[in-house]
Amino acid sequence: DGGGSAESEGPKELSDLTVGFAQVGAESGWRTANTKDIQDSFEEAGIPLKFSDAQQKQENQIKAIRSYIQQQVDVIAFSPVVETGWDAVLNEAKDAGIPVVLTDRAVDSKDESLYVSFLGSDFVEEGKKAGDWALAEFAEATEPVEIIQLEGTTGSAPAIDRGEGFAAAIAADPNLEVVASQTGDFTRAGGKQVTEALLKSNPGVDLIYAHNDDMGLGAIEAIEAAGLVPGKDIKIVTVDAVKDGMQALADGKINFIVECSPLLGKQLIEIVEQINNGETPEKRIITEETTFTQEQAIEALPDRQY
Numbered sequence: 645d646g647g648g649s650a651e652s653e654g655p656k657e658l659s660d661l662t663v664g665f666a667q668v669g670a671e672s673g674w675r676t677a678n679t680k681d682i683q684d685s686f687e688e689a690g691i692p693l694k695f696s697d698a699q700q701k702q703e704n705q706i707k708a709i710r711s712y713i714q715q716q717v718d719v720i721a722f723s724p725v726v727e728t729g730w731d732a733v734l735n736e737a738k739d740a741g742i743p744v745v746l747t748d749r750a751v752d753s754k755d756e757s758l759y760v761s762f763l764g765s766d767f768v769e770e771g772k773k774a775g776d777w778a779l780a781e782f783a784e785a786t787e788p789v790e791i792i793q794l795e796g797t798t799g800s801a802p803a804i805d806r807g808e809g810f811a812a813a814i815a816a817d818p819n820l821e822v823v824a825s826q827t828g829d830f831t832r833a834g835g836k837q838v839t840e841a842l843l844k845s846n847p848g849v850d851l852i853y854a855h856n857d858d859m860g861l862g863a864i865e866a867i868e869a870a871g872l873v874p875g876k877d878i879k880i881v882t883v884d885a886v887k888d889g890m891q892a893l894a895d896g897k898i899n900f901i902v903e904c905s906p907l908l909g910k911q912l913i914e915i916v917e918q919i920n921n922g923e924t925p926e927k928r929i930i931t932e933e934t935t936f937t938q939e940q941a942i943e944a945l946p947d948r949q950y
């Protein structure tokens with residue numbers, strides 16, 4: 645291997661380490677909470693952090709990673725905006741002997757030696773939970789159930805996996821059908837715009853499945869602007885459970901939320917410390933998550949951190 649200084653000289657003082665974190669952007673409430681948690685966790689641990697925001701562009705993320713390699717940071721962590729196209733830059737990190745940790749989102753590389761650990765949610769499972777809820781919610785439906793899907797960023801792990809998990813779950817009932825599916829890029833504005841357009845072409849829609857809260861919140865605006873009642877005339881199921889999403893759930897405008905925790909900072913620190921100590925972190929660390937009904941949102945809201 646690259647024989648980084650941690651291996652040849654023993655662990656460094658935490659304050660002598662440098663970690664470079666290449667963030668996706670600031671597209672959603674989830675992302676904002678994730679950024680804050682990571683920055684706070686490094687500050688608390690006393691580990692210097694270099695942080696960059698790629699504004700949801702892969703080329704910016706690749707540039708940031710190259711600059712961390714040049715600065716010879718001790719660990720690079722990043723949340724890949726899309727799944728494909730990382731092998732070249734990850735090989736450069738490997739050649740430089742700098743360990744890479746994936747947080748939140750996966751890469752689709754066949755070469756697992758390009759990263760030491762992947763910390764984040766099981767997005768397929770999240771999609772399944774949303775689909776299982778839809779199955780139960782519409783179990784008694786006598787007419788076809790029309791579903792609009794608001795997809796996350798095209799090519800991103802959460803958009804791919806949440807789509808897959810949901811499709812697999814609702815396949816159990818042929819009465820449930822996704823009649824339209826488009827990307828809203830995980831943003832509120834995107835969710836609103838896509839919903840506006842799709843409501844016109846699909847006036848009979850019963851349910852909106854949004855890959856994150858923010859797009860669901862945008863859909864609420866579009867539904868209300870069309871003179872309909874979100875949560876009643878058109879039901880909504882989303883993923884994340886950030887504050888604004890939970891508030892809309894408690895207010896009856898969203899019907900169900902599958903939780904996806906953005907609080908990855910503490911576990912990332914543990915991984916960095918293990919690497920520094922010459923230990924091998926677990927290859928895959930899956931975040932534990934729950935789901936929320938409207939009643940559960942009302943109960944949980946006062947104690948929600950984000």
Ligand code: GYE
Pocket residue numbers: 671672673674675748749802830855856857858883884904
């Ligand atoms: O669900 C969404 C964000 O990668 C899990 O990205 C994350 C997703 C999250 O924009 O709100």
